[in-house]
Amino acid sequence: MTLEEKVIEIIMEQLGVTKEECRPEAAFIDDLGADSLDLVELIMEMEENFGIQISDDELEKIRTIQDVIDFLRSKGVE
Amino acid sequence: MKRRVVVTGIGALTPVGNTIQESWAALCEGKSGIGPLTKFDCAVFETRIAGELKGFDPLRHVNKKELRRYDDFIIYSLAAADLAMEDAGLSTAEKDGQRAGVIIGSAIGGLTTMEKAKENIMAGGPRKMSPFDIPAALANLAAGHVSIRYGLKGPIHCPVAACASGTYGVGDAFRIVREGYADIMVAGGVDAAITPLGVGGFNAMRALSRRNDEPQRASRPFDRDRDGFVMAEGCTLLVLEEMSRALERGARIYAEVAGYGVTSDAFHMAAPPPGHEGASRCMAAALADAAMEPSEVDYVNAHGTSTPLNDTYEIQALRRVFGDAIGRVSISSTKSMTGHMLGAAGAAEAAFCVMAITDGVVPPTINLDHPDDEFSGLDLVPHRSRRREVRAAMTNTFGFGGANAVLIFKRFEE
Incomplete structure (x- = not known):
C-alpha cells in the first residue's frame, strides 16, 4: 500500500467520507465536512499509524489531503 | 387558566424491549429482562448480573463515525428520540424549533468514556486523550445531540438527580410547557452505567443484589428475600405537547400529565x-x-x-x-x-x-x-x-x- 493509499484509508474511516471525495486537493474543513475537533482526532490517528508527532503549529498548516502527505514525507515517512 | 399538557409520543429502550410497545408487552407478560452481565469481564465482581439492552442496533440511529465518538448514553438518547418523534408523528420541529425543547436527565453521564480516557492518559499521556472525550462524557450532551438532530431551539436541560433524574426530566418539561415557555418538549432520562466503575461503586455501597445464580429472580421488590437492586441501562423519552396544539394537528393523545x-x-x-x-x-x-x-x-x-x-x-x-x-x-x-x-x-x-x-x-x-x-x-x-x-x-x-x-x-x- 502506498503512503497516499494509507492516508486516504485513514481519512475515509475517521471522517466517514468516500474514496471519490478524497482527492489530493480536497480541504478537510471546506470539502470533507470536518470541524476542528475532527482534525485533531485525524492527526492523532496519523501519529498512531506512522509513529510520529505533529505539533499544534504544524497542525495549523494542514488544510488538504496533499498537505498531510507532504508533511508525512517531510518527516521521512514513506 | 393553566395550559394543559399531553403525552403524544413515547420512545423507549429498556432491558425488556427496544420500543415502548415491545417493553410494555413484555411487562404485561411478567417477563424479566435481567441476565448475566456481558458488557465487561465481571468475573471478579460480587455482582455479575444486570439488565442490559438486547438486540439493539445502534447503526439504525447513528453512523459509524458517531458510533465511535459518542458514549452509549448519547446513542441511546438519539435512538429513543427517533422513536418518540416518529411515534408522535413529528419528523422535525423545524417550523416550531424555538417553541420546542429537550430535557434528558442522567444520573451518571458518559462513564464508559471517562474510564477509557483514564486508561489512555495513564498509558500514553495527555496527548492520547481524544478531543471527543469531554463531549462524550458530559451528561447534558444527550439533550445537546437530540436538539441538534431535531432542531429543538427552545429550553434545553439535563437534571442530574441520581435515580430520580428521568422523573425530573419529564416533570420539569411538563412545567415548562404548562407555564408557556415552550409548546413541545422531548423529555425523559437515560443511563448506560453498566461499567466496572458503575457496578464496582454500587457494590461497594452494598446496594446491588448478589443473586448471581438466578438473574431473573434477583430483582424482587417487597419480597422478604430481597437483597438489593439490579443495575440496568436504557433510555425513555416522552413527547409532551400543549393540548390545543396536539388537538389541532390531530395527534394521538396517550394521556394527560396531571401533576x-x-x-x-x-x-x-x-x-x-x-x-x-x-x-x-x-x-x-x-x-x-x-x-x-x-x-x-x-x-x-x-x-x-x-x-x-x-x-x-x-x-x-x-x-x-x-x-x-x-x-x-x-x-x-x-x-x-x-x-x-x-x-x-x-x-x-x-x-x-x-x-x-x-x-x-x-x-x-x-x-x-x-x-x-x-x-x-x-x-x-x-x-x-x-x-x-x-x-x-x-x-x-x-x-x-x-x-x-x-x-x-x-x-x-x-
Whole structure:
C-alpha cells in the first residue's frame, strides 16, 4: 500500500467520507465536512499509524489531503 | 387558566424491549429482562448480573463515525428520540424549533468514556486523550445531540438527580410547557452505567443484589428475600405537547400529565429517613399540583428498588398519603422486570403509567413470592398483570442525595 493509499484509508474511516471525495486537493474543513475537533482526532490517528508527532503549529498548516502527505514525507515517512 | 399538557409520543429502550410497545408487552407478560452481565469481564465482581439492552442496533440511529465518538448514553438518547418523534408523528420541529425543547436527565453521564480516557492518559499521556472525550462524557450532551438532530431551539436541560433524574426530566418539561415557555418538549432520562466503575461503586455501597445464580429472580421488590437492586441501562423519552396544539394537528393523545411534585429529604447522602417523610410530602405535592384526591389514583408505579430500606419506607410513606384509599390502589414495581435503569428509570416508569392508563392494565411485581409482613393488606399485583380501569397513575422515584420526584398522569378528556 502506498503512503497516499494509507492516508486516504485513514481519512475515509475517521471522517466517514468516500474514496471519490478524497482527492489530493480536497480541504478537510471546506470539502470533507470536518470541524476542528475532527482534525485533531485525524492527526492523532496519523501519529498512531506512522509513529510520529505533529505539533499544534504544524497542525495549523494542514488544510488538504496533499498537505498531510507532504508533511508525512517531510518527516521521512514513506 | 393553566395550559394543559399531553403525552403524544413515547420512545423507549429498556432491558425488556427496544420500543415502548415491545417493553410494555413484555411487562404485561411478567417477563424479566435481567441476565448475566456481558458488557465487561465481571468475573471478579460480587455482582455479575444486570439488565442490559438486547438486540439493539445502534447503526439504525447513528453512523459509524458517531458510533465511535459518542458514549452509549448519547446513542441511546438519539435512538429513543427517533422513536418518540416518529411515534408522535413529528419528523422535525423545524417550523416550531424555538417553541420546542429537550430535557434528558442522567444520573451518571458518559462513564464508559471517562474510564477509557483514564486508561489512555495513564498509558500514553495527555496527548492520547481524544478531543471527543469531554463531549462524550458530559451528561447534558444527550439533550445537546437530540436538539441538534431535531432542531429543538427552545429550553434545553439535563437534571442530574441520581435515580430520580428521568422523573425530573419529564416533570420539569411538563412545567415548562404548562407555564408557556415552550409548546413541545422531548423529555425523559437515560443511563448506560453498566461499567466496572458503575457496578464496582454500587457494590461497594452494598446496594446491588448478589443473586448471581438466578438473574431473573434477583430483582424482587417487597419480597422478604430481597437483597438489593439490579443495575440496568436504557433510555425513555416522552413527547409532551400543549393540548390545543396536539388537538389541532390531530395527534394521538396517550394521556394527560396531571401533576408533579419534588421534595428533598435533607437527611443522608444515600439512605432515606425512616418512614420517608420526604417521599410522602412529595406524593402529596404531586396530588395537590394535580388537584386530585388519593382515591382518584388507581395505580402507583412504585420506586420499589428491591433494596431492604427503600421498599419498607416507601410503603410507609404511601400508607400515610393514601390513608383508607391504600386498599384499593394497585401498587407494583416494574423494576422487578427491568431492573433499575438509574436516570432512565423515572422516565420509563412514567411511560409505563401512561400505558397502564391507555390499555387499562396494571403491570405486575414479579418474584413477589413472600411479601414482607409489613406489606399486608396491599395490592402489590404479584406475578401477573391484571386488567383494571386506570383513571390516573402515579410514579415515584427517590434518588441519592435525598432527591424525590413524583409524577401523576390521568386519562385524557377534552
